Amino acid sequence: AQSVTQLDSHVSVSEGTPVLLRCNYSSSYSPSLFWYVQHPNKGLQLLLKYTSAATLVKGINGFEAEFKKSETSFHLTKPSAHMSDAAEYFCVVSPSDFNKFYFGSGTKLNVKP
Amino acid sequence: DTAVSQTPKYLVTQMGNDKSIKCEQNLGHDTMYWYKQDSKKFLKIMFSYNNKELIINETVPNRFSPKSPDKAHLNLHINSLELGDSAVYFCASSQELTGVDTQYFGPGTRLTVL
Secondary structure, eight states, rough: OOOOEEOOSSSEETSSSEEEEEEEEEEESSSEEEEEETTTTOOEEEEEEEOOOOOOOGGGGGGGGEEEETTEEEEEEEEEOOOGGGGEEEEEEEEESSSSOOOOOOOEEEEOO | OOOOOESSEEEEETTOOEEEEEEEEOOOEEEEEEEOOOTTTTTTEEEEEEEEEEEEESSSSSSHHHHHEETTTEEEESSSSSSGGGGGEEEEEESSSTSSSSOOEEOOEEEEOO
């Protein structure tokens, strides 16, 4: 069975400070993992994805995530938050043999000036 | 622009009505999806189609009927709308069915049932 747990429903950081959004998954198969971002009243945009290549994945807008199999985690990080990063972030797991996405419940990132 | 597009963006209607949401992708993808995002922002897959054939049907009420006239389109028709159908509906597409493939999402359609 596949599932995704996003440990924090809300994260608040100051502009210029690091961002950490946590994601843990369970999967019966070797999964692909994704992070998507949803800005207010907008659609979902792919930030980055892991598909069994390098465990440290770099995405757009300075975000990166590290796949840790031993911890079943795929946390999203960014060294320095920008006001435009304020949005909802979704961690997604997909079994490698079938393109069925399982979404986490989302983490709302607030960036304070 | 290459993209996944949905129409309408907003849909407000009365209970009991029948409505359709259209989705088109010009990415040349073979697989298309419909997702429902509830008020708690939780996204759940409803349907997926590959080359116009239904692949996934996640125990969605049969009031919901997807229709794929060609690979580039996957429309969602909803009969006898209920209050609980109010949500944001996202269309998505991917090239293949395998899990490594990225899904590209449309902007969403916010459905409000009164």
